Each structure stands twice: as structure tokens, then as C-alpha cells.
Amino acid sequence: MRFKSIQLMAIGVVAMCSAFNASAETLRVGMECTYAPFNYRTAEGELAGYDVDVAKGVAAIIGADFEYVCQEWDGMIPALLANKFDLIIASMSITEKRMEKIDFSGPYRFSTxxxxxxxxxxxxxxxxxxxxxxxxxxxxxxxxxxxxxxxxxxxxxxxxxxxxxxxxxxxxxxxxxxxxxxxxxxxxxxxxxxxxxxxxxxxxxxxxxxxxxxxxFGIGVGIGMRQGQDELKNRLNGALKKLINSGDLESYARKIFPFKLHKDEWGQ
Amino acid sequence: MSFDLNLILDSLPKMLAGFGVTLQLLVVSGLLGLILAILLLLMRLSGKFYLDWVAQVYIYIFRGTPILVQIFIIYYGLPQFEAVRDSVFWSILREPTGCAILALTLNTGAYVSEILRGGVLGVDKGLLEAGSALGMSARQKFIYITTPLATRLALPAYSNDVISLLKSTALASTITITDMTGIARTIVADTYAPYEVFISLAIVYMIFTFGIQKLFGVFERYLGRYARREE
Structure with a gap:
């Protein structure tokens, strides 16, 4: 009996710790911050745009805090590789050439x-x-x-x-x-x-x-991350699919355009 | 971190293809800047307050603002005015190279004129008095006494400015010019390998600077040949 309760307590502590960890997880997200209407600063200095909405939606689903880092485009991948941030949510197309250096989630916007x-x-x-x-x-x-x-x-x-x-x-x-x-x-x-x-x-x-x-132009625009992070990738993919299937992704697009910017089949 | 030596060997010749552009920016804006600097110097020494004042304001503006900002104002700012786009200067301002040379010239002119002034002020008064005693006119004194001595005095500081001008030319890559830095940035964008490429670029600039230093060293020794002690 006593052993069992200690075991239970131990499990409880571990579970609490991991729950605590999950809520405190902070990921840094790189974007240009000047690429309106996808990621830009409003006159009030707030980040806004389609990429930003996607980032916020994903953050809420995977239960992480996102910190945003503004980075010039041509240094985006080097900065990710140098650990200046953990994710690229900056309208970056999933191309073969980029896949040699970094990993991508599934697509969340057309690339044309x-x-x-x-x-x-x-x-x-x-x-x-x-x-x-x-x-x-x-x-x-x-x-x-x-x-x-x-x-x-x-x-x-x-x-x-x-x-x-x-x-x-x-x-x-x-x-x-x-x-x-x-x-x-x-x-x-x-x-x-x-x-x-x-x-x-x-x-x-x-x-x-x-x-x-x-x-x-790739199959579309995705979230970039360093290679070898399959667990993170799966969580991001799950979150993106959720955004597609719930209609949230379409609502982000319709804030700006009279049409959606993704294919529904990406949600499957 | 992996360091790819082959990438350095690959990118060096590509960057050297931009050497001519960098050299052109340096030489053209260096020479034009020197002419501008001499004009500004003469204005400062003219004794006429309106010329002196204009030169002072000019120098203050161009030394008081970053060269990158000056490049952006000239490249992106000026064409906003239709009058500029319709003027005869548009054929120069339309080209990124023209804008870069203009900005570098205006900037270096302001600095160099102050360097030259330092040289002129450093010439010993006694020598000028000796000139007067020999019956030389103000112009003769300036040409035969002040100019050679001031040149010798200003040369070390001037060579410093040429080196800093060389490094300023790298900013031309921000307005689409494919100088060595522009090429390096494109290679980085292709290979995502900033360390290798930028380190090789830094080495190329260092070799370039070394050459400039040596050149000025020769020139300094030549001008100082009378001041050297016999061995």
C-alpha cells in the first residue's frame, strides 16, 4: 500500500512537472515583420498579418509561448541554423533547396x-x-x-x-x-x-x-525548423490541420482577401 | 559547427569577380571626393565668411549622418521628386552605381577636407614668414610652401580615410550593386553558410587594405625623402 502511494505520488509529480514544462515552453519565431499583409507591424507597433495569425493559432493549440524575432529575409535560414530562433513563420515556401538545410511543417498557404x-x-x-x-x-x-x-x-x-x-x-x-x-x-x-x-x-x-x-515554388508555404525535430514537427502539423479543419485558417485569409489561401485537402 | 573549406575555395573566385566593381567605387569616389575636399578646403581658408560658412555646414551635415542613411536618401529619397526624375541628373541617379559614387564622394569629401585642413594648419608659421621675407606672394606661399608640407602632414590620416572609404563601398550592396559584398550575400543566400563566405570576404578586404597601406607607405616615404636623416 505504502509503496503504491509513493509510486502514485511519483507519477503525479512527474505528470505535474511535464504539464508545467509544456505550459512554460517558449519558442522563438523568426519573421521579416515588413512583409505586409502576411507579417508586418501596424501603426501601433503590433505584429499582424496572415503569418502572425497562423503563429498565434498554432501557439494556442500546442500550448507554447511564441516570442517574435524580426529578421531580414536573406539571413532567415542562417539565423535559424545559428539558433537565433526556433521556427520560421514568414511566408517561406517549402522548396527542395531549402529542405536540404532545414525542415518544414505541412503547407498553410499557396506559394505563387x-x-x-x-x-x-x-x-x-x-x-x-x-x-x-x-x-x-x-x-x-x-x-x-x-x-x-x-x-x-x-x-x-x-x-x-x-x-x-x-x-x-x-x-x-x-x-x-x-x-x-x-x-x-x-x-x-x-x-x-x-x-x-x-x-x-x-x-x-x-x-x-x-x-x-x-x-x-514548392507545395506551399510552411513553418521552417531545424532538422531532426520530428516531435515538434508532428505537433505543428497537427496544429495546422486543426486550424484548417476548424475553418480558422480560412478566416485568417478572409480578413485580408475575399478568398482562402490554402487547399482543404492539406487538413487530411 | 562544420566548416566547409571547399566552399571558401568555391566562393573566393566568385567574389573576386566583384573586385572590379569595388575598385571602381573606391577609385572614382576617392578621386572625386579629393577634388571636392580641396574645394571645401579652399572655401574654409578663403577668409570669406559666406564661403567658410557654407563649407562648414556641408561638412557638419555629411560628417554628422551615417553613410548608409546618405546612400538611402540619395537612392530612394531623391527619385520621389518628379523634378529629379525629369532632370539631366537622372541618367546618373537612375543607376545604382551613380548613386553609390555620389554618396561616397559627398561623404568622403567632407572628411578629407578636414584632414587636409589639419595638414595646412600644421605647417610651421616660421616657414611662411620666411616666404614673405623672400617676397613671395600669398599664392606662391600656398603653392610652394603650404601645399607640399601639408600634403606630407595629412597623408597618414588621409590613407586612413581611403581605407575607411574602401569599407564603406560594401554598403553599396544594399542598393543592388554586385560588388564583392553583394556577391557574398548572394552566395550566403544560396548556400546558407554565412561563416565560410563572410570570413573569406573579410580576408579579401584585408588583402585589399594591405595593398592600400603599402601604396601609401611608398608615397609617404617619397614625400618625406628630404626629412629623412642620412645614414
């Missing part, structure tokens, strides 16, 4: 790209089947963010293009307006909301189709 240019630039950039025509990019300057899916797509598909690499997406729009570049490639949802729908973007339009080749 589209070219934007001036309405005055009257060149056919893509053929009928949606492939770029390299010759027609001659003499056009293309602005891209460094280390993005868009820059790897350009590198592979149009190695001869005259590419300028930028550190932030905001400067892309500025230089497109200033005429320093003729074309940019970026996320079409973002380009529409933050540029084309505004007065600044009046003279500009999408050039060519939405590109989403899996080789360059």
Missing part, C-alpha cells in the same frame, strides 16, 4: 509568383503555354528580392536576364515606380493588395500568368 511591370511595357513575356520567352526579356531590368523563390526561378528559367537583387520587397515597388527596373516578380496576392490596388500602382499591371511550378 507573378511578374509586374508598367502598362507602357508592351512586350509578350510568355508564350501560349505559360513558358517565358527568354529573348523578349532582353533589355529589360528585373528587380527581385535576394534569396527568394522568384530569384531561383529566374536563375533557372532566364539565366540571361538583367537581374537586380533587393533586400526588401518595399524597395522593389519603389524602384519599379522610379523606373530603375522594368519588371519585378513577387507574390501576386501581396502585389495586388499593397501596390496595384493603390494610387502608386495605377500605371502598372501583371505581366503573364501566375507561376507556381512546384520545383521552384
Amino acid at each position: 509568383g507573378q511578374i509586374v511591370g508598367s502598362k507602357k511595357t508592351r512586350v509578350t513575356l510568355f508564350d501560349g503555354s505559360g513558358n517565358p520567352i527568354p529573348g523578349n526579356f532582353d533589355g529589360l531590368k528585373v528587380g527581385l528580392e535576394r534569396a527568394t523563390t522568384y530569384s531561383s526561378w529566374f536563375e533557372e528559367k532566364l539565366p540571361g536576364a538583367d537581374v537586380l537583387l533587393y533586400d526588401s520587397s518595399e524597395s522593389l515597388y519603389l524602384d519599379l515606380q522610379n523606373g530603375r527596373v522594368d519588371l519585378i516578380m513577387t507574390n501576386p496576392m501581396k502585389a495586388h493588395l499593397k501596390f496595384l490596388a493603390k494610387a502608386d500602382g495605377a500605371g502598372f499591371e501583371f505581366k503573364g500568368p501566375v507561376v507556381d511550378e512546384e520545383k521552384y
Whole structure:
């Protein structure tokens, strides 16, 4: 009897400890904090956007505290590997190249790209089947963010293009307006909301189709983490599926867009 | 942490491809900056308060603000004005290289003019009095006495500024220029290996700096040839 009660007590203490640990778990999350409408600071200085909503939703489900770290895009993966933070929730596409260095959860948003240019630039950039025509990019300057899916797509598909690499997406729009570049490639949802729908973007339009080749754009955008953390990965995947199936993920998207940004089958 | 030596060997030649761009930024803005510095110096020494005052304000502004901020104002700020985009200067300001050279020139000009002024003020009054006694005009004294001596006095501090200008050129990579730093950052973005790539980059800059130091050393010895004691 006495032994049993000690055993029970021991189990109780262990259980309490682990419960305590779980609630006190803190994970640091890296994001750009300047990538509206996905992750950005509001005028009040609060983090907001689709990625931020996803992060908060996941944190609530897995019972962890998330601390947010703002990191420039081109240093995102090195910073994760250097242990500056534990997760990347920053609209990062799940590409094969990145998978060599880090692990990803399942997808929580579509990953696509589209070219934007001036309405005055009257060149056919893509053929009928949606492939770029390299010759027609001659003499056009293309602005891209460094280390993005868009820059790897350009590198592979149009190695001869005259590419300028930028550190932030905001400067892309500025230089497109200033005429320093003729074309940019970026996320079409973002380009529409933050540029084309505004007065600044009046003279500009999408050039060519939405590109989403899996080789360059991955199956979607996921949560990045260091390799070899399968337990954490399973918890994150479980949480993302819960967000998809409960309809929360769709509600995050509908705060910003009139449509959802994921496939329901990702919840299975 | 694994340290990939092969990556260093791979990335070194790629970075050296940007050497020409870095050298161009350094040499062009260094020379233009020196001309600007001499103009500012002459304004400061002119004895005319309005010229002196303009030069002082200019120097104060460009020494009082970070070079990165100056680059951003010139690159992103100026084109916001339509007048700038329509002006003849747009052909220079449109190009990132033009903006970088402009910013580096304006910045280094302010610093170097103060270095040169230090040199001019360091010239012994007695020598100038001797010049006057020989009947030299103010202009002759400036050209034959002040200039050579001031150059010798200012040279060590000036070589310091050239080295710091070299390192400032790395900031050009923030406005899309593919200098050595720009290339290194792209390699890091591709390989996610910041240590190897940035350490090799640092070594390249150190070798470059060593070359500049040696060059100025030769020049200093040449200018100081009269001051050296016979052995």
C-alpha cells in the first residue's frame, strides 16, 4: 500500500512537472515583420498579418509561448541554423533547396509568383503555354528580392536576364515606380493588395500568368525548423490541420482577401 | 559547427569577380571626393565668411549622418521628386552605381577636407614668414610652401580615410550593386553558410587594405625623402 502511494505520488509529480514544462515552453519565431499583409507591424507597433495569425493559432493549440524575432529575409535560414530562433513563420515556401538545410511543417498557404511591370511595357513575356520567352526579356531590368523563390526561378528559367537583387520587397515597388527596373516578380496576392490596388500602382499591371511550378515554388508555404525535430514537427502539423479543419485558417485569409489561401485537402 | 573549406575555395573566385566593381567605387569616389575636399578646403581658408560658412555646414551635415542613411536618401529619397526624375541628373541617379559614387564622394569629401585642413594648419608659421621675407606672394606661399608640407602632414590620416572609404563601398550592396559584398550575400543566400563566405570576404578586404597601406607607405616615404636623416 505504502509503496503504491509513493509510486502514485511519483507519477503525479512527474505528470505535474511535464504539464508545467509544456505550459512554460517558449519558442522563438523568426519573421521579416515588413512583409505586409502576411507579417508586418501596424501603426501601433503590433505584429499582424496572415503569418502572425497562423503563429498565434498554432501557439494556442500546442500550448507554447511564441516570442517574435524580426529578421531580414536573406539571413532567415542562417539565423535559424545559428539558433537565433526556433521556427520560421514568414511566408517561406517549402522548396527542395531549402529542405536540404532545414525542415518544414505541412503547407498553410499557396506559394505563387507573378511578374509586374508598367502598362507602357508592351512586350509578350510568355508564350501560349505559360513558358517565358527568354529573348523578349532582353533589355529589360528585373528587380527581385535576394534569396527568394522568384530569384531561383529566374536563375533557372532566364539565366540571361538583367537581374537586380533587393533586400526588401518595399524597395522593389519603389524602384519599379522610379523606373530603375522594368519588371519585378513577387507574390501576386501581396502585389495586388499593397501596390496595384493603390494610387502608386495605377500605371502598372501583371505581366503573364501566375507561376507556381512546384520545383521552384514548392507545395506551399510552411513553418521552417531545424532538422531532426520530428516531435515538434508532428505537433505543428497537427496544429495546422486543426486550424484548417476548424475553418480558422480560412478566416485568417478572409480578413485580408475575399478568398482562402490554402487547399482543404492539406487538413487530411 | 562544420566548416566547409571547399566552399571558401568555391566562393573566393566568385567574389573576386566583384573586385572590379569595388575598385571602381573606391577609385572614382576617392578621386572625386579629393577634388571636392580641396574645394571645401579652399572655401574654409578663403577668409570669406559666406564661403567658410557654407563649407562648414556641408561638412557638419555629411560628417554628422551615417553613410548608409546618405546612400538611402540619395537612392530612394531623391527619385520621389518628379523634378529629379525629369532632370539631366537622372541618367546618373537612375543607376545604382551613380548613386553609390555620389554618396561616397559627398561623404568622403567632407572628411578629407578636414584632414587636409589639419595638414595646412600644421605647417610651421616660421616657414611662411620666411616666404614673405623672400617676397613671395600669398599664392606662391600656398603653392610652394603650404601645399607640399601639408600634403606630407595629412597623408597618414588621409590613407586612413581611403581605407575607411574602401569599407564603406560594401554598403553599396544594399542598393543592388554586385560588388564583392553583394556577391557574398548572394552566395550566403544560396548556400546558407554565412561563416565560410563572410570570413573569406573579410580576408579579401584585408588583402585589399594591405595593398592600400603599402601604396601609401611608398608615397609617404617619397614625400618625406628630404626629412629623412642620412645614414
